[in-house]
Amino acid sequence: MSDVTTRALRLLALLQSRTVWTGPELGAELGVTVRTVRRDIDRLRAMGYPVLTSAGHGGGYQLGAGRELPPLLLGAREAVAVAVGLRLTATSGLEGLDADALRALAALDRILPPEVRSEVSAVAEAMGVVARPLPAARSEVLLALATAVRDGLRVRVDYQRGDGQRFDRRLEPRRVLSIDGHWYLFAWDLEREDWRTFRLDRMHAVHASTFRITPRPTPDIEATVRASITHGAYAQNVTVRLLAPYEEVADQVPPRTATVTPDGDGACILRAGAEADDLHWIALHLCRLGAPIEVIEPPELVTVLQEISARAATAHLAPDAP
Structure with a gap:
């Protein structure tokens, strides 16, 4: 130079x-x-x-301030402060900031000297974000996947299923995204030859390869992931038509519990997943929405809703109530 x-x-x-x-x-x-x-x-x-x-x-x-941000020249202590702040933001579940912070952290981590990177890890491990008790994704997993997505590289993931079984998955990562405070990876599974959604809190390690991902048609990633986490992984699907405007219903349904799509001006379709013994729980939530319900599947849900209605109809004021 x-x-x-x-x-x-x-x-x-x-x-x-x-x-x-x-x-x-x-x-x-x-x-x-x-x-x-x-x-x-x-x-x-x-x-x-x-x-x-x-x-x-x-x-x-x-x-002065220009139309574009000029490259920042940071000292070691400044780099540690910025990287730790980005890690805390990326894992805090702050909507609209977590994904941007993760991309910035991936760009910064690539050029950090080894001694600065180790100091960042030490400081980050000593700090935490007090938030909802959510399953925590490892920051190194987040960073490795974000970097692989950016560089278009295949990865090998040490993944643990819900039943506790661990195995390696060879994936082509397309997007790391946060939904309702949880982190997910949307990727092409090379063994199953299909798109899959993976929870980052179940990943123990991520190893990037030098193999480039294969270009292929990609579905709507956010819609696919939402469908996967709300009803794709359950024993049975629940689909109902609610006779209320989409906007009214969507505001009351957390993104991780169900998907809601418009069905004309005054109705919407709600889809959720359930285990065989969870229909009562879903029925109670449907009643809470306060809209007329048309059951599409499963037929057993009609019986459950009617039973809840019958029980509610027997409610009365106690004789000794003030």
């Missing part, structure tokens, strides 16, 4: 470190004349960095 390039990077770092620098101050830091500082400032401007100049007392050079 030439002396001019090295000096330009050092100048950029100085401009990022505080609001205003005078020409003599920059010259002293760089060990050059004020005239050389002016030439280096012009080089930065030619490369698209918005370096502003202000005259008078308290004036000097300062890095």
